[in-house]
Amino acid sequence: MAKDPTALYEQGASANSEVFVIPRRTWIERYAERATEPLHLNLLALFFQVFGTFSSKVGFDLVRPRKYAFATLEAARNARDQGKRKVTIIEFGVAAGGGLLGMCALARSVAEVTGVEFEVVGFDTGVGMPSPVDFRDHPDLYQAGDFPMDQQALRKKLPANARLLIGELEYTVPNFLAELNPEAPIGFAALDVDYYSSAVNALRIFADPNPSKYLPLPILYLDDIVLPSHSRFSGELLAVEEFNATHEYRKIDQHRFLRSQRIFKQARWIDQMFLLHVFDHPVMRTAGSRPRKMYSPVDVRS
Numbered sequence: 534m535a536k537d538p539t540a541l542y543e544q545g546a547s548a549n550s551e552v553f554v555i556p557r558r559t560w561i562e563r564y565a566e567r568a569t570e571p572l573h574l575n576l577l578a579l580f581f582q583v584f585g586t587f588s589s590k591v592g593f594d595l596v597r598p599r600k601y602a603f604a605t606l607e608a609a610r611n612a613r614d615q616g617k618r619k620v621t622i623i624e625f626g627v628a629a630g631g632g633l634l635g636m637c638a639l640a641r642s643v644a645e646v647t648g649v650e651f652e653v654v655g656f657d658t659g660v661g662m663p664s665p666v667d668f669r670d671h672p673d674l675y676q677a678g679d680f681p682m683d684q685q686a687l688r689k690k691l692p693a694n695a696r697l698l699i700g701e702l703e704y705t706v707p708n709f710l711a712e713l714n715p716e717a718p719i720g721f722a723a724l725d726v727d728y729y730s731s732a733v734n735a736l737r738i739f740a741d742p743n744p745s746k747y748l749p750l751p752i753l754y755l756d757d758i759v760l761p762s763h764s765r766f767s768g769e770l771l772a773v774e775e776f777n778a779t780h781e782y783r784k785i786d787q788h789r790f791l792r793s794q795r796i797f798k799q800a801r802w803i804d805q806m807f808l809l810h811v812f813d814h815p816v817m818r819t820a821g822s823r824p825r826k827m828y829s830p831v832d833v834r835s
C-alpha cells in the first residue's frame with residue numbers, strides 16, 4: 534500500500550540537536566557584488582556616502598537592509614501621495630529579529646525625512662518554524678524548530694511604534710486585519726516565512742474586504758524565492774500564484790522595470806520586489822476627477 538506522503542513531515546522539532554548558524558555576508562562578498570557595477574557609479578556612491586541625504590543614500594543602495602530601505606521610503610512617499618499621515622509596514626517571519634529591528638530603524642529615519650509615521654508589525658510563532666506540511670513547504674531546505682527567537686530580549690529592543698504578534702499566522706493575521714485602521718493602511722510587507730503553507734496564511738493580509746486598509750499599490754518583498762529549488766510550483770511563489778487565482782480584484786505581480794529605475798542594477802533584491810495591485814481601491818474608481826492630461830505642444834514648423 535502506498536504510504537501517505539505527508540507522514541514524512543509529521544515530525545516535531547528537528548531530531549538533530551546540532552545548530553547551524555547562518556553566516557553573515559562578509560565585506561569581501563559585498564564589495565564583490567559592487568565590483569560588477571560601473572566604476573563611475575561606485576565613485577559617485579562614495580561621494581553620496583559622505584555628503585548625501587538619506588533619500589539619495591537609499592537611491593545609491595547605501596542604507597541597509599537595502600530591500601527594506603527602498604520599500605520603507607517608497608511606502609511613506611506613496612502614503613503621503615494618498616494624503617495619509619501614517620502607514621503600516623509588516624515583516625512576516627521575524628526569527629531573532631534582525632530584519633524587524635532594521636525595519637524599525639529605517640521607519641525612524643524615513644519618518645524624519647517624509648513626515649509620515651509608521652506602525653511596524655512583526656509576525657512569528659515565537660518558537661521557530663512549525664512542521665512542514667508537504668513537499669510544497671521545501672522540507673529539503675527548512676524544518677521544524679529552525680530560526681528560534683528570544684522573545685523577551687527582542688521585545689526589550691522594539692520601539693513603541695512596533696508590535697510583535699506571536700502565534701500561528703492562520704490566527705494572528707485575521708485578528709490583526711480585523712482591527713487594522715485604514716488611517717494607517719498597509720504600504721509594505723516582507724514575506725520571509727520560508728514555507729508555502731505559511732505564505733498562504735500570510736498573504737491573507739491582502740484579502741480584507743475593505744480596500745482602504747491598503748495603499749493602492751503596496752510593496753511586497755519575497756525572501757524565499759532565490760535558491761535553485763525555489764519555483765512557481767512550491768514555496769512563496771506558489772502561494773502568490775494561488776492568491777492571484779482566487780482574488781479577482783487583488784493581484785500580485787513583479788515590480789516590473791524597477792531595475793531600470795535603480796542606479797545599481799545587479800542587486801539581487803530588485804528581483805524580489807513585487808506589488809499588490811488593489812483594483813478595488815477607491816483611487817482605481819475615480820476616473821474623471823483629475824485634471825485632463827496633455828503633452829506639451831510640439832513646435833511643428835513647416
Ligand SMILES: C[S@@+](CC[C@H](N)C(=O)[O-])C[C@H]1O[C@@H](n2cnc3c(N)ncnc32)[C@H](O)[C@@H]1O
Nearest residue numbers: 626628632657658661662680701702725726731
Ligand atoms: C527565515 S526566518 C525569518 C528571518 C527574519 N525575517 C530575519 O530577517 O532575520 C522565518 C520565520 O518564519 C516564522 N514562521 C514560519 N511559518 C510560520 C507560521 N505559520 N506562523 C508564524 N510564524 C511562522 C518562523 O518562526 C521563523 O522565525
